[in-house]
Amino acid sequence: MSENVYIIGAGIHPFGRTDGRSGREQGVYAVREALKDAGLDWRDIECAYGGSAAAGNADIMVNELGLTSLPFTNVANGCATGGSALAASQQAIASGMYDLALAVGFDKHPRGAFNAKPADYGLPEWYGQTGMMLTTQFFALKIQRYMQLHGITRTALGRVAEKAFRNGTLAPHAWRRSPVDLETILNAPMINDPLTKYMFCSPAEGAVALILASEKKMKELGADGVKIRSIAVKTRPPNSFEVFQAGVSIEEGGKPTVLASQAAFEKAGVGPEDIGVAQLQDTESGAEIMHMAENGFCKDGEQEEWLANGWSEIGGRLPVNTDGGCLACGEPVGASGLRQVYENVEQLRGRAGERQVPGKPRFGYSHVYGAPGLSAVAILERE
């Protein structure tokens, strides 16, 4: 029987652009915030997992935090860096080996779309040379087909972005904190049809740190913990359609998000109807729409009605991306997945201020998706 694991401290460095502060320094800031939140000292932390995609190794944070000789494992898992760090910390405690662990993710990306190297993804050079290796194209291609098959409109895409910017105005850690109206979103320059400028998130900067504890330790400290009911990380199954694929199977395959979602629900022993707040990967507007269905919260095509009726707004049937998600916060790859968990911790503790979901949600759900086709889901519970 593995140990119950709780998140007892959560810290964030505001997302966006912070000139003069490195990604790792933002990570150190987030760790100190998380320690303060948990009422702990750095010396108390027994093991740590963390990383970034473009801002260096996490383990040398000990230079600033203190040379306590703790084991510090660097995680380099692309978009799942934060999710993998969280999973590793959870396992460290669930195994009974440790009572206090840190998961940290941070990043600092240059402006503009991500540029990936074909060789890093096992792809031929021509794929990059001819301008086909862009994550933004994949998202546009996936939602374009989805819209045709399931009757999703461009207005629905606009509503997702409008909600994100509205929620972002209520989140102190968000980057974009001004509302943008639907018409402006729909009429903005087209990046990759059907997605306009305001429907995409931007690479950004930021950091998140979470402190995990065993049940025994949490009680001993009298800490305010949120239980990790389940974590599932899944890579792509055969015949799936993912980012950076020059060729796709004609057989319709599975989806890593569906697999991760089902595994997380099964492990947690709850279903989509039990979730009170959800953070779903919204790299762009279409991703949030498709991920609502892939995570089991609605059927394909029902998102149109959801968005028209405001069911995914704060105060709606299932609030989605309550801090504005990636659209309002930007995407520092190493930190983004942990930001979703941070937001759920704040929501479940009832500390989300102006963006607090009413009715004391009991279960929080977070989902991250990234290249080359992997998803991580975490379900948290306020006991």
Next chain:
Amino acid sequence: MGQKIDPNLWSDGAQPHLMGGKLPSGEIVFPMPVGDAAEGVEPYKLSRRGKLWSWTSQGFLPKEPYEGPGSGPGEGPPDFQPFLLGYVELPGEVIVESRIVDARLEDLHLGMDLEFCIVPFNTTHDTFAFRPVSQAESKAA
């Protein structure tokens, strides 16, 4: 005609074919695998005809390693030429990602008949694309 962007990407001749691979299982893949992954995979000439599976436009200048117009020394976003791209389902084979040429964004629709072609890419190289069949046929006529 410029140089091929990749010497093995399509077959030579009057009727060029995009080159895929046939796995021992019979599954057709694109592109043809290289290195150890190519073991047991037979080069396979893909169909020149397919149907549009999805599409989008590229409205901004991609960063490196893009080598098209706008990427050269002294060039920038004003030199970029927006283009269309999509996935084309080759019946019974595989769905390939490709540039779409000789079409307007508003004309594209699911299941549209498309045909393989070779197009100039930059000042030195050609690349492959698919174009609407009806237009290709009317041009040939």
